[in-house]
Amino acid sequence: MKLPPTYDASANEPEIYKLWEDSNIFAADAKSQKEHFSIMMPPPNETGTLHIGHALGTTLQDILARHARMQGKDVLWLPGTDHAALPTNALIEEQLRKEGITKHEIGREEFLRRTKEFVSQSRNTINKQIKVMGASVDWGRSRYTLSDPLSRIVNEVFVKMYNDGLIYRGYRIVNWDPKLETNVSDDEVEYMEEKTKLYTLKYGPFEIVTARPETKFGDKYVVMHPDDKRYAKYREGDQFEAEWINGKVKATIIKDDVIDPSFGTGVMTITPWHSQVDFEIAERHNLDREQIIDLQGRLLPIAGEFNGLEIDQARPKIIEKLKTKGLLVNVEDNYLHNVATNSRGHGIIEPQIRLQWFIDVNKPAVLWKGKKLSFKQVMQTVVREGDIKIIPATFDKMYFHWIDNLRDWCISRQIWWGHQIPVWYSEDHNGQEEIYVSVLAPKSDKKWHRDPDTLDTWFSSALWTFATLIDPVLTKNYDLSLEDLLKNSPDFQAYHPTDVMETAWDILFFWVARMILATTYATGQIPFKTVYLHGLVMSENGGKMSKSKPETIIDPIEVINEYGADALRLALIQGMTAGSSQKLVRSKVITNRNFCNKLWNIARYVENFGQGNNQVAPQDIADHWILKRLIQTKDKINNDLDNFRFSDAYNKLYHFLWDDLADWYVEASKVKANKDLLIYILKNTLIIAHPLAPYVTEAIWQNLNYDDRPLAAQSYIRLIDHDEVMANNFSLVKDLVSETRRILHLLNEKDISLIYLKDELIYKNQTLIKKLSGVKDLKEVSVGSGLKLTGLTSSVWLAISPEKAEDYLKKLKQRKEQHLSHISRLENRLNNKSYLNQAPIEVINETKKQLDDFKKQLIEISREIKAFEAI
RNA sequence: GGGUGAUUAGCUCAGUUGGCUAGAGCAUCUCGUUUACACCGAGAGGGUCGGGGGUUCGAGUCCCUCAUCACCCACCA
Numbered sequence: 001m002k003l004p005p006t007y008d009a010s011a012n013e014p015e016i017y018k019l020w021e022d023s024n025i026f027a028a029d030a031k032s033q034k035e036h037f038s039i040m041m042p043p044p045n046e047t048g049t050l051h052i053g054h055a056l057g058t059t060l061q062d063i064l065a066r067h068a069r070m071q072g073k074d075v076l077w078l079p080g081t082d083h084a085a086l087p088t089n090a091l092i093e094e095q096l097r098k099e100g101i102t103k104h105e106i107g108r109e110e111f112l113r114r115t116k117e118f119v120s121q122s123r124n125t126i127n128k129q130i131k132v133m134g135a136s137v138d139w140g141r142s143r144y145t146l147s148d149p150l151s152r153i154v155n156e157v158f159v160k161m162y163n164d165g166l167i168y169r170g171y172r173i174v175n176w177d178p179k180l181e182t183n184v185s186d187d188e189v190e191y192m193e194e195k196t197k198l199y200t201l202k203y204g205p206f207e208i209v210t211a212r213p214e215t216k217f218g219d220k221y222v223v224m225h226p227d228d229k230r231y232a233k234y235r236e237g238d239q240f241e242a243e244w245i246n247g248k249v250k251a252t253i254i255k256d257d258v259i260d261p262s263f264g265t266g267v268m269t270i271t272p273w274h275s276q277v278d279f280e281i282a283e284r285h286n287l288d289r290e291q292i293i294d295l296q297g298r299l300l301p302i303a304g305e306f307n308g309l310e311i312d313q314a315r316p317k318i319i320e321k322l323k324t325k326g327l328l329v330n331v332e333d334n335y336l337h338n339v340a341t342n343s344r345g346h347g348i349i350e351p352q353i354r355l356q357w358f359i360d361v362n363k364p365a366v367l368w369k370g371k372k373l374s375f376k377q378v379m380q381t382v383v384r385e386g387d388i389k390i391i392p393a394t395f396d397k398m399y400f401h402w403i404d405n406l407r408d409w410c411i412s413r414q415i416w417w418g419h420q421i422p423v424w425y426s427e428d429h430n431g432q433e434e435i436y437v438s439v440l441a442p443k444s445d446k447k448w449h450r451d452p453d454t455l456d457t458w459f460s461s462a463l464w465t466f467a468t469l470i471d472p473v474l475t476k477n478y479d480l481s482l483e484d485l486l487k488n489s490p491d492f493q494a495y496h497p498t499d500v501m502e503t504a505w506d507i508l509f510f511w512v513a514r515m516i517l518a519t520t521y522a523t524g525q526i527p528f529k530t531v532y533l534h535g536l537v538m539s540e541n542g543g544k545m546s547k548s549k550p551e552t553i554i555d556p557i558e559v560i561n562e563y564g565a566d567a568l569r570l571a572l573i574q575g576m577t578a579g580s581s582q583k584l585v586r587s588k589v590i591t592n593r594n595f596c597n598k599l600w601n602i603a604r605y606v607e608n609f610g611q612g613n614n615q616v617a618p619q620d621i622a623d624h625w626i627l628k629r630l631i632q633t634k635d636k637i638n639n640d641l642d643n644f645r646f647s648d649a650y651n652k653l654y655h656f657l658w659d660d661l662a663d664w665y666v667e668a669s670k671v672k673a674n675k676d677l678l679i680y681i682l683k684n685t686l687i688i689a690h691p692l693a694p695y696v697t698e699a700i701w702q703n704l705n706y707d708d709r710p711l712a713a714q715s716y717i718r719l720i721d722h723d724e725v726m727a728n729n730f731s732l733v734k735d736l737v738s739e740t741r742r743i744l745h746l747l748n749e750k751d752i753s754l755i756y757l758k759d760e761l762i763y764k765n766q767t768l769i770k771k772l773s774g775v776k777d778l779k780e781v782s783v784g785s786g787l788k789l790t791g792l793t794s795s796v797w798l799a800i801s802p803e804k805a806e807d808y809l810k811k812l813k814q815r816k817e818q819h820l821s822h823i824s825r826l827e828n829r830l831n832n833k834s835y836l837n838q839a840p841i842e843v844i845n846e847t848k849k850q851l852d853d854f855k856k857q858l859i860e861i862s863r864e865i866k867a868f869e870a871i
Numbered sequence: 872g873g874g875u876g877a878u879u880a881g882c883u884c885a886g887u888u889g890g891c892u893a894g895a896g897c898a899u900c901u902c903g904u905u906u907a908c909a910c911c912g913a914g915a916g917g918g919u920c921g922g923g924g925g926u927u928c929g930a931g932u933c934c935c936u937c938a939u940c941a942c943c944c945a946c947c948a
Binding site: 005007211267278338397577582592605666771829832835837 | 890946947
């Protein structure tokens with residue numbers, strides 16, 4: 001089949017993906033004798049479509065997977081999706097709101113039915129998109145966090161932690177979102193800057209400052225710094241009466257050093273039920289707490305006449321009342337402060353004290369390498385001791401800092417979409433609450449009711465690397481313990497710990513850290529050996545892409561439709577460095593589309609020579625040279641990919657393919673083609689390029705019928721030998737050609753001959769040199785004349801009269817100056833005793849060689865200049 | 872308030888333990904339609920590596936300092 005002149009990605013890609021799927025080459029084989037390699041795809045949220053960040057992650061993982069496969073490993077790249085409890089729940093509630101109904105009206109069951117319908121649609125879209133990007137995942141092993149098998153593991157781990165005393169239930173202050181009626185973890189809180197009023201109020205003998213007067217009804221403690229001299233006469237525990245919003249209150253003095261004496265008056269009252277800091281003060285001093293605001297964000301009866309009002313309505317009325325009572329001292333208008341919001345849905349967080357489930361991160365109950373450690377300690381240990389390596393290493397600091405400040409993890413949520421907590425309650429005969437914590441529901445005839453709360457989404461995601469590897473069939477057997485399940489699952493035995501976790505750095509805490517926490521505990525293994533973190537992809541103007549600003553969003557699917565998946569993949573990794581954000585500019589995508597087309601056209605050229613022969617051998621100097629370059633390139637790319645240097649690998653491929661192969665070897669082959677070698681070089685270039693640009697390479701492979709098995713199933717092979725001297729001879733010819741071209745272009749001359757003194761290399765390759773350099777012809781002479789080339793060991797002249805070469809003379813003089821300065825720099829270096837004593841011998845030898853080369857060239861250049869001046 | 876990272880050609884970015892005569896792509900300029908490719912070929916110009924100081928035989932790379940930008944954490948009563 002004759003290839004068309006340009007590579008049309010959209011015409012080739014879908015068929016190729018189908019070919020890969022049909023030939024089942026991405027299926028892992030746990031029983032294989034080959035070395036195993038495993039990587040888990042971070043499961044995308046089933047809330048919509050994939051964004052450009054997913055495209056980057058998918059590309060990097062695909063490169064790793066294909067590279068490992070070509071190294072002859074048995075590769076498992078496991079795909080899947082996340083039920084994304086909070087975001088999904090928020091989305092469905094939003095839908096309901098638009099329809100004018102509330103979740104309470106339709107009930108839990110109907111709500112879940114709707115949600116399931118929505119996510120299954122969303123999942124289809126996502127899976128399609130993953131295919132479009134060319135991801136070589138094992139679809140047969142696709143997993144879902146809210147599926148039965150994974151839910152079983154979620155329950156197992158919950159129960160195990162509960163039995164080990166690592167999960168407890170308690171009254172704690174949580175981040176309550178009245179909008180979604182759930183609490184969220186600290187990490188899910190997002191602060192937004194807001195200008196508001198700051199009120200100074202009179203409170204007994206003190207003045208206090210607040211931005212939130214509506215929380216103040218129950219305040220009966222006044223707190224100040226113990227060392228604050230202004231208030232030295234007050235002692236802890238002193239009491240006084242104060243006129244307050246709804247009449248007189250009895251207040252108590254508390255001294256605590258969290259108070260900043262320089263803020264406001266240095267005195268504050270506290271509301272432990274609705275503030276983290278206040279709650280902690282109350283804990284330390286054993287103080288009363290009272291709820292002021294209910295879970296829907298309305299004031300409670302303690303607010304007296306304001307009972308039932310929403311915060312926004314109540315605030316101005318409260319201030320009005322304070323004013324009439326003469327308690328309002330001052331109002332500052334533009335007070336800048338941060339409002340806590342839920343990062344999903346942006347409900348304003350109202351701290352509340354609630355009975356919740358927590359994971360204790362400080363209790364030493366995790367057995368790790370023979371020691372009992374706390375979750376915090378395990379998470380620190382595995383990274384510090386190098387069991388897990390984070391790339392780039394700079395994220396270590398962030399990781400440790402996060403763990404140092406980690407508090408107990410609140411894992412219960414009040415939303416409906418998610419894993420319902422496996423806890424049941426009942427009353428015993430004394431009316432005392434009885435708790436039943438188990439993977440299965442209690443069977444006794446007592447009346448049990450299940451805890452209505454669900455688990456934080458990240459609890460199930462934390463199990464992703466191993467829960468996905470447990471045999472789903474086994475999970476139906478409840479006689480098996482978690483240990484049994486792990487032991488009897490071939491996939492877990494073969495693929496865990498996984499080799500790499502590749503993900504965006506912004507979920508290092510949410511997810512990566514928690515996988516480490518849960519996996520070390522549940523399996524005794526690390527979840528992965530290496531964590532590779534990629535940066536954010538920014539819009540063309542450098543800002544973050546955000547859903548609220550649709551014009552900033554680059555849709556990967558649109559880009560792929562226009563330029564092809566390979567072009568997008570290559571654009572994303574070109575110049576990318578781990579952990580740093582990058583801007584995706586259109587010109588970059590075009591460049592890489594062109595790259596794919598270049599490869600396509602090399603193949604078109606090679607296609608002309610028909611089918612190859614098994615007898616491949618280099619003959620001419622160009623053959624030896626291209627083989628040498630191919631081997632070097634292959635080794636370097638393999639090394640780069642082994643070390644996660646994606647951009648470097650691509651850079652080397654780019655220049656090999658474009659500069660060496662297309663511009664030199666293909667051109668040389670037009671003089672004399674070694675057909676079999678040409679095909680051999682192309683085949684192996686395709687193999688090397690395949691992990692980076694899978695579609696176009698496979699398209700060529702298929703079109704040229706290179707093998708029965710797809711390119712995606714091929715392995716790197718040991719390349720045939722080449723001769724060093726021959727290869728270097730081509731380099732000499734290349735230099736000669738380049739210099740000739742430069743001079744001809746500079747002088748804007750054509751139809752010039754090259755003449756040379758007897759030289760076997762030039763004699764043998766005169767057709768090649770003539771064709772590549774564009775000279776009229778080559779002649780052997782006994783005496784040279786014209787412009788002598790300065791860059792070569794042989795004596796070669798351009799047969800042009802020197803009078804025509806004024807520009808060239810200028811150039812020569814410039815070069816002479818440059819050479820002189822280099823020479824003096826290198827000589828100084830070599831005269832420096834400290835340098836000679838301390839620099840490594842290779843560096844010194846390199847310097848000597850450089851100096852030598854410069855000197856040799858200088859002689860040539862000077863001689864040429866003299867010849868000019870003699871005219 | 873605490874911390875981290877960035878600053879290299881007009882633009883987007885590489886530069887792995889210090890050895891660099893600082894690279895690439897795009898853009899610019901010159902020449903060129905030689906049938907694999909104009910999504911092309913040949914050639915050229917363009918940077919005192921943010922400023923200042925230091926360590927070293929040697930600094931884009933390490934240290935200090937300043938400036939600007941980005942991000943993270945904490946949270947302001």
